[in-house]
Amino acid sequence: MLNDKYKIMMCDRITETIQNWEQQNTVEEQEIYTFLHNLKGTAGSIGMEGLSEIAATKLEQLEEKSSKRWEKENWKAFLFQIEETVSFFEKNVKRGQTEENDLPFIKRSKQNNFILVIDDDIVFASYIKNILESKGFMVIVAHNGKRGLELIYELNPALVFLDIKLPDINGFSILENINKIKSNHMFVTIMSVDDSKGNRAKAYDLGALDFIKKPLDADILISYVRNRLVFKQALELSIMTDELTQLYNRKYMNTQLEFLMEQFEKRGEQFSIAIADIDFFKNINDTYGHIVGDEVLKGFSNLIMSAKREEDILFRFGGEEFVLVMPNTSKNTAFSIMERLRTIVGKQPFKGNEQSFNITFSSGIAEINHQNKHPKALIEQADQALYKAKTSGRNQTVLFTKEEQISKKQKLKLIVIDDVAIIRNLVTNYFNKLHVPEEFTMEVAAFENGVKFLESNWYEKNTKYIILLDGMMPQMDGMNVLKKIRKEYSSNDVIVSMLTGRNDEEYVLEALANGADDFIVKPFNIADVTNRMLQLANQLFLKAR
Incomplete structure (x- = not known):
């Protein structure tokens, strides 16, 4: 595009000016004023409004005819946002890093x-x-x-x-x-x-x-x-057994489901499955600690194993989710079985930190038929019924029916918090062009500072977040925003990657100490950062399973 040509020319001129000034001991204030005055008009004319706004804000702090001389460290700090913007532009637009293909x-x-x-x-x-x-x-x-x-x-x-x-x-x-x-x-x-x-x-x-x-x-x-x-x-x-609970694991479950489906195909032998999910399990970990949480998982497994029918097989599906496979069982009988187990579990006290507490679970049931003769399809139906049980109040059992089929897409939201408009726009535009499979939804949002972000009521349940957080911003710096995020949310749901132009050890240590999961040094290559974000997204979805 024509404007891109002039953007490249303008960035080259800015870089040349700054490099020349770096060779001098000091720079006169009126030189800085003239530089910013020209930048304000040119940047706004060729579509770099964010850079124009930065220049306009800086101009208000200068005098046009001042003969004051600025030391290098002072003018470098004063023009930091402009240098940062140009560096980012050169890495991502000038070099053609955002091609949709x-x-x-x-x-x-x-x-x-x-x-x-x-x-x-x-x-x-x-x-x-x-x-x-x-x-x-x-x-x-x-x-x-x-x-x-x-x-x-x-x-x-x-x-x-x-x-x-x-x-x-x-x-x-x-x-x-x-x-x-x-x-x-x-x-x-x-x-x-x-x-x-x-x-x-x-x-x-x-x-x-x-x-x-x-x-x-x-x-x-x-x-x-x-x-x-x-x-x-x-x-x-x-290995076929779960390490913590000693139940059969997910791999062995798939083998058994395939066998039962063969029996259904050959002899018409019916069976049903239920996915059970312990309600509010994260609260147990947060309140009593993860060791108690592990004891709850083991205790829950033992309860179900002792109360289930002999022919039923219990598997640990992952996290706090379990699957009960019930051979020769209709979905209505399976419903009665799960309700009986739910009552037994609800009456059993657990202990943590010298306190007694009770747990409940939600479950979803699916029955084999000629339309779902594949482990993945059957599990998905039971999972959809479980999803309805959880979103309808928990501590209940729900049967899967076609009329109640649920859309259960995994939601990811990427949030960019950066006071430089060009960086915000390039990152959001790039991520908005990503190809997202049908089982996911992705939303991208941007905020110009931490205060607006925190005031936005940004968090929604059943959504995973990746936040790219600038370290240096007006009103509230990124470190304070990070602290507020970590007061409320863990890396299970919200991953925070700090964007920083400072690569010193002390700053990175402080960010990690306050709960940052990652740090990215500016200027960065947006394609490289995208790959990192996708890996983080994959990890969030793995934990969500």
Whole structure:
């Protein structure tokens, strides 16, 4: 487009001017005034209104005829937004990074390959992050043990790299906690400068898979990660029982459903399934802790196992969801069975922090027929009935019927909070062009500052969020916005990635300490950031299952 040609010319001129000024000790205020005055008019004329508005705001703080001289650090800070905007434009528009044909698809990942690095040396952690992400792995960093444990609960990473010496909790204590709660065969690797015999022996005794001495070789690290993830995948495929509850797992459930469907096809043997979901399970974890939450899952499993019919088979479907397969059973009989189990569970007290509490569950039932003779189709029908049970008040059983078929799309909302209009517009336009499969809905929203975002009533239930949050904004900086977000919402539902022009260790540590899940240094390549956001979206949807 014609305007793009002039935008490129204007950005080149801005860059040239700033580079010339950088060669001088000081710059006269009237030079800065003239520069901004010209920028205000030109940018507005060629469609860069955001840059024009920035220039206009800056002009109000200057005098046209002033002979005052500005030191480099002062004029650089004063023009920071303009430099940031130009850098972003050059990385994404000038180089043609937003071609629609290159846009990726959002899709559900079949495997969770998140890697968590728990290390207070942010330089080392960032180094590991960059190495592994350059090879397509998704890495999240925790700067202390408390945040590390939170992310283990919330993100359930495939592989954890853990340092022994941390500012708040000894790494061995974290390893003991991980062993109490870990699921899906999480692999933990100790990374430490101190590889004494005692430390290595203790790490292995407490359940660490490996012990790697710092410093490490980048090529060996990449090969190591690939090796362990392949091994993890093979291990999970070979195991048929759930680690926590000792019930049969989802893989074995699919095998049994296929067998029962063959029997239905050959002999007309009817069967039904129910998906049961423990109500408000997150509140149990938040109130009593994840260890108590795990005990509730085990207790619930034991209750159902002792009360179900002998021929029925119970599986752990994932998280707080369970599937009961009932051979030779109609949906009406299955309804009576689930109601009986619901009454039994509701009467059983549980204990946490010396308090007694009760739980309930919701369930959805589907019956085999000639239209749903596939495990995925049958599960989807039961899941839709469960969804109706949950959205209609919970603690109830719902039968699937065609008349009550429910649209249950997974909702993702991407929010950009940045005071630079060009960055907001380019990011939102790019994400709005993404190809989204039918099972997802994605909405993109943008806010020019944190105050407007927080006042917007932005959060909706049953929606997952990824927030790109600028660190430096007027009225309320990004760090304070982050703190307010984390007071209310965990990484289970809301992932926050800080956008920053500052790559210093202290700032990144502060962001991670306050609950940021990721950090992106400006100027960034929007296509690269999009891939990161899609990986984060995949992880949110995996947790939602």
